[in-house]
Amino acid sequence: MPTAEAMLQSDFATMPDLIRAHAAERPDKTAIVSPGRVIDFRTLDARMDRVAAALQRDSVPRKSAVAILAAPSIDYAVVFLGAVRAGCAATPIAPSATPEQIAAMVADSGSPLLFVDAANAAAIAGAGITAEQIRLDNSDGGRALSDWLAPEGAAPSPVTIAPQDPFNIIYSSGTTGTPKGIVQPHAMRWAHIARNAAAGFGNAVTMIATPLYSNTTLVSFLPTLAWGGTVVLMPKFDAHQYLELAEQHRATHTMLVPVQYARIMALPDFDRFDLTSFRLKTSTSAPFAPALKADIVARWPGLLVEYYGMTEGGGTCILNCTANPTKLHTVGQPVEGHDIRLIDDDGNEVPQGQTGEVVGRSPAMMSGYHGRKDATDAATWRDAHGNLFIRHGDIGRFDEDGFLQLMDRKKDMIISGGFNIYPSDLEAVLREHEGVIDCSVIGVPSERWGETPVGFYVGNGDADPDAILDWFNGKVGKTQRLAALEPIDELPRSAIGKVLKRELRDRWLEKHA
Template sequence: MIPNWLLKRAALTPNAPALSFQGRTWSYLHLKEEAMERAGKLRSLGLDPGSRIALLGGTSAEMVLLIHGCLLAGIEMVMLNSRLTSEEIEYQLKDSQSEWLVYEEAFREKASQHVCQCIVYEELLQLERVPVQLEQMWEEDRTLTIMYTSGTTGFPKGVRQTAENHTSSALSAVLNSGLHDGDAWLHMMPLFHISGFSILARAVLYGSEIRLFEKFDAAVAAEEITAGRVSGMSVVAVTLERLLTVIEKDKLPVHPKFRTLLAGGGPVPVSYLKRAEQCGLPVLQTYGMTETSSQTATLSAEDALRKPGSAGKPLFFTDIQIDGVKEPFEKGEILIRGPHVTKGYIGKHTSTQTLQNGWLHSGDIGYFDDEGFLFVSDRRSDLIISGGENIYPAEIEAVLVEHPQVVEAGVCAMESDEWGAVPAAFVVTRSAVEEESLREFCQTRLASYKVPKAFHVVDELPRNASNKLLRKTLRESLTLRK
């Protein structure tokens, strides 16, 4: 059994700051009271414990209150990606069999569908509040959230995440990073994504504060960090680079209170890590996925500088192995098991086996070094096989961003009659750069078969709402360029 998070936290530290947004701060007691009001209004829609609804909105305090209201009321939440099309949203509503869709006014057009009942959030707040019988304890297998895979590698699947999944993930994270009085997390991630939701879960379990912003803003993030208002923040490689650029440009000092810059969503180029070290930003690379309720391996602070590029070691309740590999540095698919791993999928993928012989097959390629540190090479589906050689796009991208004129880089497979496939590169540049300059730069740092055979300068790279690079979209754009 697991305590109902917010009820327990509000009882333990009612006056501690829980949430800050646009100049207003909620204590844990006030957060519980406002979440209780939302829970009562959800009951007025006929939603009982175990009912399933979908949420469509941005990153705001109101959405946090609604999420906590659902948790208090025992309602399962389907977290919809607000960047999806109406058709994609309708598919997920149908597949999840959601009873209601609650959406914010800004997403009214996308919410137009005929699969389930829907109500705009502002109208929900006008409903009569119905008394809610609160559960003090949750069964470990209770479903709290359902998140659909990003679709970067195939058809989205609805991932069921339980009270045990989220709780064990949060406990593993704190056993790695520690907890200090006055901790506050800078939250600029989408709430519907596992990285965004996990920040909410960790905060209420730890009793720490969330400083919430609608979206990532490098200048605001730098100001929060240097002013000493936050102790941690989650980023991906592209947002890390933008934050570094601001701090370097303005020569901003990092406040001693700030001790964790959690970097996920794929490998971080070593050049970024070196820049971060010079700025005094403690980058802890992490590895996780929707199916593992966020982190499953994280680099500890003491190893961050001597193991650049590593995702660290498996967290406390986690076991990781490389499929079919017996020796260090041999690459293979990453397999994961532990209490944070999903119990299964829903909808059309209900029959899909989550585990094989007790292990989740991640679809990611990686290896352990001789000290047991995990290195994630790439997605198996992004692997480029060229003339029998395995090429990992992330390795090429890491080289390209070291070029003084390259801001971002994306690499994907391009068909080749001679080799089957060869790498093609897409770059965002600071100023005009010759293709030959990029090619020569790569030739001095990469084996010849890894050097991109085509370079495309673009205004921006395709990314999902979590700023993860969409290599599938890059491959599709190659077809259009023919």
């Protein structure tokens, strides 16, 4: 087998082969740390073999899904990577979904097995899941992982993996119906690994505080292991504990979503922690306030880099926040080799400086939605030469320097009286009020205007909603004025920090029916 270095410098390598190479070359190097447990590359490689051999023993076909439903743990990572070694598609399922959605996702994937921990097994009891359940944490009530695994020393039959073979399936975070399964091939994961050649992951200690079912996590988790670094897994995010672990392990890299950064930076004792070991902090998945970026750059050592992209792939933008203090309102410029364009409602490209829907093309693109050709076709756009692009669903514009500024999700744009209103513009103004900690603006039906904007906010102190509303409406144009503003204890968010505007809309409609 080639060395890990040779593979990382090649045109294509697989994650299982890279783990094998690191196990041979640096067997005692720590691969993953989680509370009370550490696993080195030798042990990780051997456990992956036992998972792959057990899947082959059970006649689980190559390219088929292997579903996992659990909190992040070393065993979760072992099953995920072992499934990939067997030529299967690791399929992490979000525990935050309803039991009915989870059952539908497992059925849609076709996975014959479901690796699940005790808490999630209890949550889905009675949901009608027919896949055999393997208890990832060896808890009572199902077949224990330790009993299911192939014996120690077992080796699977070698599997040849092609670039377009499925690596994993990630289900989109839909709030209604069954989320779509995004099939990500090995070529896409390799592109994520290869693009991090200069990121220093080989000697990294990477803090992981987001769920393993999220692409947000995997674009940091997988490159760290692929380059031979160490991952520190947090089963559940806590801002104070995060800083304690980062200081303890001398963390060098991390991927956090904006709401996590906000909670960390708001801690009164943030500045007492020694974070000088950090070299690279990254963020993605949700809007990142310019003021928060600036605060992190000022007070947290190491580079801060924002990624803008999709789980489906397409084009990616990168913003080096540390090097571009005047561009913090943007998501950066397209990565080299990535083609990002803007189109209008008729599918025509728009001139530089005008707004349009973001579409992107790159080496890192999904194979399609699992079993959903119609949805795959709807998510794509072709240019005049027939090149395939993926629709990002965002509205944006490029400035004179080629930096992309996002306006909003296309589906969230409010059309009121014929005018396009971008909720992000209104939210930026609302956050300027000293009584507002967090906020979100949605469109609701209006007999007079078709749609009209209303706001929800998390308050700071005893600020009067009517007074904040009057202040806000005095600062914006007539077409942007809020019809109403409601206080809320906490905005509903997904596990990776996205505001669930559908839940806010449902709350409004139920209250004002």
